[in-house]
Amino acid sequence: QQQSEERYDGITQKKKVPVLYLEGDGVVIKGTKKRLEFHRYQVCEDIINLSKTRRKRVQAKEFVSLSRLDALQEIKAYLANTYDLSDTLIISNADGGAGYAKKDFDEIVGYCRQHEHFLDVFHLNKKIKDRLGFMPAMPSKLISAVEFKYDRHLTDVILDTIESNLIDELNTPENH
DSSP states (O other), X not given: OHHHHHTTTTOOSOBOOSEEEEEEEEEEEOSSSSOEEEEEEEEESEEEESSSSOEEEETOEEEEESSHHHHHHXXXXXXXXXXXXXXXXXXXXXXXOTTOSHHHHHHHHOSXXXXXXXXXXXXXXXXXXXXXXXXXXXXXXXXXXXXXXXXHHHHHHHHHHHHHHHHHHHTSGGGO
């Protein structure tokens, strides 16, 4: 912790940015005698889409450690000593696993103007498929509405249809 604080001793003026992006994830390395898990947090000031699959992160900084708490402390110290977040929108994303939920990112960020947290695409799609497995046609429709069309009205219609089918399913005689 002391080394981390000393790194920021020379900083006199904190940066103000309108938006800051945070990502976090744990990566397990298999095939070794000892199970290795790396914990990674990343912060950047902008994300530029180069193509549908490639993105460039502007002013990106990564914090990686075998200890999630060490990586967490490093990114917290970096944010606290580098940025004035009072007028900043924080957009964070992770897989929602232990240590990577919204509450964990709230702890990292501290005070800011607004914090929006999202599940990453892979895990969001997995949850949709897992939860809607009983209605085979619906997962692909919902994923398409959310991910590809960005259509809130269509998403609401699909969710209403799913809810209606659930109510019908619960009201069938064999479920009483």
